[in-house]
Amino acid sequence: xxxxxxxxxxxRVARTGNMSAAGREMGLSPAVVSKRISLLEDRLGxxxxxxxxxxxxxxxxxxGYFKRVVDxxxxxxxxxxxxxxxxxxxRGHLKITAPTAxxxxxxxxxxxEFLNRxxxxxxxxxxxxxxxxxxxENFDVAIRIGExxxxxxxxxxxxxxxxxxxxxxxxLEAFDAPKELSDLEMHNCLSAGALDVWRLEGPDGxxxxxxxxxxxxxxxxxxxxxxxxGIGISLLSLWDVGPAIKSGExxxxxxxxxxxxxxxxxxxxxxxxxMPSKVNVFIxxxxxxxxxxxxxxxxxxxxxxxxxKAIIDKNxxxx
Numbered sequence: 305x306x307x308x309x310x311x312x313x314x315x316r317v318a319r320t321g322n323m324s325a326a327g328r329e330m331g332l333s334p335a336v337v338s339k340r341i342s343l344l345e346d347r348l349g350x351x352x353x354x355x356x357x358x359x360x361x362x363x364x365x366x367x368g369y370f371k372r373v374v375d376x377x378x379x380x381x382x383x384x385x386x387x388x389x390x391x392x393x394x395r396g397h398l399k400i401t402a403p404t405a406x407x408x409x410x411x412x413x414x415x416x417e418f419l420n421r422x423x424x425x426x427x428x429x430x431x432x433x434x435x436x437x438x439x440x441e442n443f444d445v446a447i448r449i450g451e452x453x454x455x456x457x458x459x460x461x462x463x464x465x466x467x468x469x470x471x472x473x474x475x476l477e478a479f480d481a482p483k484e485l486s487d488l489e490m491h492n493c494l495s496a497g498a499l500d501v502w503r504l505e506g507p508d509g510x511x512x513x514x515x516x517x518x519x520x521x522x523x524x525x526x527x528x529x530x531x532x533x534g535i536g537i538s539l540l541s542l543w544d545v546g547p548a549i550k551s552g553e554x555x556x557x558x559x560x561x562x563x564x565x566x567x568x569x570x571x572x573x574x575x576x577x578x579m580p581s582k583v584n585v586f587i588x589x590x591x592x593x594x595x596x597x598x599x600x601x602x603x604x605x606x607x608x609x610x611x612x613k614a615i616i617d618k619n620x621x622x623x
Contacts, residue, residue, distance in 0.1 A: 311373045313340050314370070315370065315374060318370045321360050323360065341353065350363075350365045352366035393424070394581045394585045395422075395425060396424070398425050399428045399430070399443050400427060401430045401438065402430075403432070405544055409600075411429075411590075414593055418589050433496075433523060434522070438573070439457075445572065445573045445586060446572045449465055449568075450465065450568075451564065451566050451567050457572050457574060458572070458573055458574070459571070460571045460572075460573075462591055462594050463568065463595075464569070464598070465569050466541070466567075466601070467542070467567065468549070468559070469562075470545060471531060471534075472531060472532055472533070473534075473552070473554075473555055475535065476555055476557070478534070479491065484558075485504070485511060485513060488537065491536065492518055492535065493515035493537050494515065494519050494520070494527050494531060494536040496524040496527040497522050500514060501514050502514075502539045505563070505564055506560055506562075517536050518536070519536070528540060528544060531545075532553065537557060542600055542601055543600040546600045546601060573587070
């Protein structure tokens with residue numbers, strides 16, 4: 305098959321009628337241009353140019369070939385322009401996957417601003433708490449929360465992920481609030497998905513605790529609502545329950561323990577090479593939105609034991 309570069313050389317020679325001029329346009333020597341034209345003619349089994357010492361003119365076959373080559377090069381240029389425009393200006397179909405609760409709370413409310421800023425982008429948003437194969441299912445970007453496994457995918461940290469142990473005041477009033485990590489063995493600990501083993505950092509470094517309770521679900525939102533209902537204790541994200549802690553609807557227990565500091569919120573995508581502009585602007589939008597200190601952590605101190613201590617003292621008085 306003839307290379308596009310050979311077609312380009314042929315077309316430039318045909319337009320200029322001069323191999324030296326064509327070579328100057330392409331940064332090639334006249335000898336290289338002449339050799340490429342000769343190889344093209346040999347490959348086609350036809351003479352494309354009539355050569356004299358002073359003139360270079362197309363043969364009848366060469367003229368017909370030239371007209372068709374011009375159309376081919378025009379289509380190639382149009383195809384390259386299409387790709388360049390899509391990569392330089394944010395536009396097109398953006399396919400995203402993200403966890404349910406995080407999408408509802410911290411992505412969807414901001415989509416109007418994003419779409420107003422980039423009106424030539426349309427979004428296909430697939431919500432799931434399960435990990436999906438973004439390459440096989442043709443996703444442009446995924447939002448993932450936790451500690452990422454090693455993979456060939458590229459990850460961009462959007463924000464820190466901070467998890468705290470918490471419970472509703474009604475639960476803590478009905479049961480003695482835990483004072484030590486081992487006390488959790490006597491409590492109804494609710495887990496979501498793969499979080500049945502709570503990976504924690506505390507005064508003595510990393511700790512693990514296997515959560516045991518009467519509810520387990522693949523839905524973080526269900527576990528969250530069970531905690532609000534006073535059913536038990538769970539390890540929940542500040543982006544999910546920060547406002548409830550601030551208002552007093554939930555209380556932090558064992559505030560000296562929290563989820564692993566290596567956990568984070570990431571944008572994950574297939575490759576950093578030739579990344580479409582639509583993907584880049586979406587990731588930049590979320591990065592700017594959340595910032596170094598995410599807005600959901602504003603005025604919340606998960607280390608504070610004030611609320612829990614009051615309940616512990618209240619239970620001591622009851623006893």
